[in-house]
Amino acid sequence: MNSSMEKRQASDTSEFQENLEILRRIDFFSALSLQALKVFAYLFTREIYKPGDYLFHQNDNDGNAFYILSGTAEVVRKDERGEFCLGKYGEGEFLGGLALLGDMRRLFFLKAVTDMTCLVMSREKFAKAIEQFPDLMPRVLGTMVDRIRSWEERLFIDQDGLCDTCKKKVGVSLI
Template identity: 35%
Template structure:
């Protein structure tokens, strides 16, 4: 795994704008997020985390793909623009699935404490995340 922080905020804002999860946010909101995220790279065939692991990071896929595995069955395939790991940050529950990378992946990561700070201090981001969490809960039922 390779990790780096992109120091050019304008470049990070452009990356965030191209991710559907963030595309509706203002430049001001994106700037707040850009200050908190880190870019990480993972090789194909890497298991990022296992079902039952504690969750302290949210991931947003910039490039690559992964499989979400629950009870040894593939339940979803994720690609560029998708995000995962947010449920463990919201609920404080362990990871509810295993994530296996299928194609070399570049992700933006957001730590739990930064994620919670963003939710507490930014209504636009909190609203967007709430909508996505409700959608995910409904999809998993």
Template identity: 45%
Template sequence: MNSSTDERLCDFPQGGKGDYRCELEANLAILRNTPAFSGLPLERLKLYAFLCKRYRYRAGEFLFHQGDKDDRGYIIARGRTQVIREYKDHSYILSELHEGDFFGGLALLADIKRLFSVRAVTELEVVALDRESFRKILAQFPETSIKVLEVMIQRIAQMEERLLEKHVHECTYQS
């Protein structure tokens, strides 16, 4: 993963490096404020928070590239990223993501290639959950899947809506 680290970190002054309880509390706070997870019961959130890992990136560093296979969903704990669509001879910045934004969630559901690249704009810290951990919780507590999937499906529908609005003239039925 480039030069990022996956050290367990503490965001609170009373804790130190390797203070798992402190990181668990920080992860829990982030998940509670992330729409895909905020509606889940506290006990389920604690499981997700425990299974999350923290990663840090320097400004300009890529978390992943378009076409990569990656099994993680990410929430930005600190910093900003750019979402980039790459082509042979150019690339487009599709959006900028900020603290609390969740991205890459489709990788939690299926083994797919990334549809875009994500690059850190500033020093960045993310909370990441891998597909295996996500699926274990879903298998154990299937009721949690409805809330998470609902948010992901809404985001896909919003992307499709924007795409259709932009390209409606190309999508007309012709007999």
């Protein structure tokens, strides 16, 4: 992986251009104007993680969002009852948009399973940047609301997988 990274560094297209292309595909950012998108593409940094590295810790308020360029990460929750793996995320997925918008004490760990490369954005950078485009905030919130709604809608579409107690607790979109 290292060698592939080195190769990319000496290329005629810039990382900025690549980031810009990627951001246009993430629906969290899709509502932004091109000028805003450029600033965000510029502010995203690339980070590498090795198997076993944590992208964030349970209970931390790190405020980072991640776009996975390559590799896989798993969601792990630890409590009095033990340690549970709750799912996996892989290439092309964007995680943590909500953490950009406000304090988000993590409910679980995100841990790299394989070598990973991610685009990372911090809440501080996001806040500074969105400050420059105040009219975009409503649109970002709109996208977020829409995402939460469709997330729960999908839950009902494959309802069969839901246990009975789980059914009683649905209603994220009612917050």
